[in-house]
Amino acid sequence: MSTLIDNIGQLVSFDPSEPARPTRTDAALVIADGRVAWVGDSHSAPAADTRLDAEGGAVIPGFVDSHSHLVFAADRADEFEARMAGVPYSAGGIRTTVAATRAASDEQLRSQLHRLVAQSLAQGTTTLEIKSGYGLTVDDEVRALRLARDVTTETTFLGAHVVPAEFAHDRHAYVDLVCGDMLAACAEHARFIDVFIDGGAFTVDEARRILLAGRDAALEMRVHAGQLEADGGVSLAVELNAASVDHCTYLTDDDVELLAASARHDVGTVATLLPLVEFSTKQPYPDARRLLDAGVAVALASDCNPGSNYSSSMPLALALGVREMGMSPLEALAAATRGGARALRRDDVGHLGVGARGDVVILDAPDYRYLAYRPGVPLVSRVLVAGEHVALRSR
Numbered sequence: 312m313s314t315l316i317d318n319i320g321q322l323v324s325f326d327p328s329e330p331a332r333p334t335r336t337d338a339a340l341v342i343a344d345g346r347v348a349w350v351g352d353s354h355s356a357p358a359a360d361t362r363l364d365a366e367g368g369a370v371i372p373g374f375v376d377s378h379s380h381l382v383f384a385a386d387r388a389d390e391f392e393a394r395m396a397g398v399p400y401s402a403g404g405i406r407t408t409v410a411a412t413r414a415a416s417d418e419q420l421r422s423q424l425h426r427l428v429a430q431s432l433a434q435g436t437t438t439l440e441i442k443s444g445y446g447l448t449v450d451d452e453v454r455a456l457r458l459a460r461d462v463t464t465e466t467t468f469l470g471a472h473v474v475p476a477e478f479a480h481d482r483h484a485y486v487d488l489v490c491g492d493m494l495a496a497c498a499e500h501a502r503f504i505d506v507f508i509d510g511g512a513f514t515v516d517e518a519r520r521i522l523l524a525g526r527d528a529a530l531e532m533r534v535h536a537g538q539l540e541a542d543g544g545v546s547l548a549v550e551l552n553a554a555s556v557d558h559c560t561y562l563t564d565d566d567v568e569l570l571a572a573s574a575r576h577d578v579g580t581v582a583t584l585l586p587l588v589e590f591s592t593k594q595p596y597p598d599a600r601r602l603l604d605a606g607v608a609v610a611l612a613s614d615c616n617p618g619s620n621y622s623s624s625m626p627l628a629l630a631l632g633v634r635e636m637g638m639s640p641l642e643a644l645a646a647a648t649r650g651g652a653r654a655l656r657r658d659d660v661g662h663l664g665v666g667a668r669g670d671v672v673i674l675d676a677p678d679y680r681y682l683a684y685r686p687g688v689p690l691v692s693r694v695l696v697a698g699e700h701v702a703l704r705s706r
């Protein structure tokens with residue numbers, strides 16, 4: 312089964328075989344058996360079984376959201392309102408969600424998760440990483456990862472999100488549990504292990520122990536670091552060759568140099584920036600320009616979660632990258648697609664070169680720059696995952 316997409320106003324392919332030509336006009340695209348089979352000038356397009364008219368809209372790769380926390384119950388709208396009135400964000404609010412998530416039924420968690428995933432898809436996200444981390448018992452973490460596995464291959468074990476209340480006076484015992492029975496039960500359901508390094512969560516030394524245990528269990532590593540201060544998490548992530556270090560709002564010059572050196576390797580550590588968090592916590596934005604100028608590999612992701620940011624909008628993250636973080640529109644789109652793919656160590660998504668999965672977003676706009684130029688406007692008009700048209704609905 313093949314589909315020809317034509318009448319494309321502008322194609323942004325990020326084709327790795329043509330790095331100097333990120334955009335093209337008069338282009339057409341053929342997807343066959345779920346993969347990009349041909350890209351070129353529309354007048355020389357081969358025949359296909361079906362035709363999809365892009366109606367002059369820009370065509371981009373589906374967004375790769377490499378950081379989300381979508382398995383949870385209840386919300387924290389009251390905390391959001393208080394924060395907007397001046398109460399500072401702290402990691403402790405996570406425990407509120409842990410209590411609600413433990414009390415929820417499988418069906419409640421599943422229906423909420425599926426609703427949130429449908430919303431992401433409707434906004435153009437075709438690859439989505441989902442973390443556990445609101446269970447924090449062996450059974451509740453396994454449950455979260457099983458539910459996430461039903462909707463994505465990119466699952467992350469985040470037993471080290473915070474120390475749960477029942478271990479508040481014995482955090483060492485909790486780290487032992489995460490590295491021991493919890494990891495043993497969760498590893499088969501996860502691709503990655505993650506640790507939240509923060510004054511309200513885990514130290515760099517604890518994180519090292521947890522990440523190494525995960526690596527021994529054949530998981531790839533990712534780290535939350537630098538959200539509220541330069542905490543030493545970046546150097547740990549680079550030292551262990553984690554796939555990504557996420558937040559990176561507070562960085563030392565040494566951190567930037569380490570990340571830049573890592574980016575020169577084929578498989579290095581990506582700096583994933585999460586500006587929707589800064590938007591939703593009224594914190595200063597990360598300095599993407601500083602990272603890009605230094606040669607760091609940068610991704611943009613949502614960090615959608617009920618506390619520090621409840622937006623899953625990759626278009627809004629991209630707009631903030633441009634408006635607040637010194638990125639060009641093309642750099643921001645690249646970070647939200649192929650940057651996210653690199654942060655997940657995937658080379659088959661995040662671009663539309665031949666062989667890539669046919670994950671395509673058609674915009675109701677002639678030019679990809681409209682994503683930043685018209686923030687908040689629903690410009691994603693059609694989404695294909697592996698060449699299949701996705702019915703967009705969010706209820």
Ligand SMILES: [Zn+2]
Nearest residue numbers: 378380535614
């Ligand atoms: Zn997060």
